[in-house]
Amino acid sequence: MLLNESIAAIATAPGRGGVAIVRISGKNALEIAKKMFTPSLKNAAFEPYRMYPGQIDAGTFCDYGLAVYYKAPNSYTGEDVVEFHCHGGETIARGILKRAFALGARSATRGEFTKRAFLNGKLSLASAEGIADMINGESEAEVKAGYLLYNEKLTSGVKALQEKLTELLAGVDASIDYPEEDIEEQHIEELKADLLALRKKLGVWLASYGTGKKIKSGVTVAICGKPNTGKSSLLNRLLGYDKAIVSSTAGTTRDAVEGTIEIGGVKFNLYDTAGVRNASDEIEKIGIDRAQTIVKAADVAVFVADSSSKFEEEDSRVLQMLQGKPIVKIFNKIDLTKDDTDSDADVLTSAVTGEGIEKLKSLLFEKSVGERGEDAAFLIEERHFNALTRADESLARAVLACETEPLDLIGIDVKQAWDELGEITGETANERIIDEIFAKFCVGK
DSSP states (O other): OOTTSOEEEEOSOSSOEEEEEEEEESTTHHHHHHHHEEESSTTOOOOTTOEEEEEEEOSSOEEEEEEEEEOTTSSSSSSOEEEEEEEEOHHHHHHHHHHHHHTTOEEOOTTHHHHHHHHTTSSOHHHHHHHHHHHHOOSHHHHHHHHHHHTTHHHHHHHHHHHHHHHHHHHHHHHHHSOOHHHHHHHHHHHHHHHHHHHHHHHHHHHHHHHHHHHHHOEEEEEEOSTTSSHHHHHHHHHTSOOSOOOSSTTOOOSOEEEEEEETTEEEEEEEOOOOSOOOOHHHHHHHHHHHHHHHHOSEEEEEEETTSOOOHHHHHHHHHTTTSOEEEEEEOGGGOOOOTTOOOSEEOOTTTOTTHHHHHHHHHHHHTOSOOHHHHHOOOHHHHHHHHHHHHHHHHHHHHHHHSOHHHHHHHHHHHHHHHHHHHTSSOOHHHHHHHHTTSOTTO
């Protein structure tokens, strides 16, 4: 990628709309824009950070729109940037883009505007990933977590750790240059204490990744029970529309039926599984096997029993299948009975009346996400988790080395931890990692 080239792309989504935006970035962006745009105000200078109305010349046709100039380095990419805001027809935007190409710009590649922002020091690599998470976010929680990444929440924490490691490395170098045995022994003890404190901070972040992963990917919920306990009706009630087929005939659900809802801003992927029983029907057996597979992959399970019938062996079989999983135990169909004195359920529900449904949602959130603190909010990327894990492993080796090894060997592991953290900010990330990250973006971002 040549940073001395000007690039251009349509920055808005394909299709018709009220407004489309064509973006140009690079050292010739203003020169190209002046050849394409005539302000409505006579003798108007193209001052930065002001929106000008006027005529946009696409070569073969014109449009009346707006233009704004962002002067380097105070722009998104750190370069001169010009945006044309035209009417939202696809042909109009493409024509303006084609004209920009004819005047010297080239087509931007995927994520190239944001990649230039990273290369020009406008944002960190983690911040760029936060932008992608916001754009691709399918839940409010994912958008919020992406914003914290974009706002350098993780990067600032990582850089603080790197600064401390740099300080420790400087102390190691000083002790090596002035090798006095008593001082070195004292220094190693102090170094070990500092390394343990850094590991403790990393441990808090690493422990939060389970919640962060659920924020990014959603919580998988398996709705399980014996046949005819109202699982499908319960799914429909949670979704707010009829997704699963409901019948009084036991064993109607043969395969998992799924749907998605948001609870507390987090996406929950619900799976209504086949009723578990001793089935003679081959297709129903396959459905039950698939139910067991879904349970294994689920983050939380909803056990559904029928409050209008006695607890049976088949109910016990389902509970046994759910062992090891967080479970929300519900007694459904309470609209058919008033006898709940012997119930040991977490919540009593009626898929018909909606009673207990909000409490069920609250319990699902509590069992799977729990209290979401700030640390859990930004550690959502597997790449970041792996880098922090490697950094922690390097620090663990350094702590162990404090027992038997000289300072120069301890320093190698400390420097390795610094490098691993640098992969998050982008300071030590290789070209392959950088290219993979920006390939996730669309062309105009």
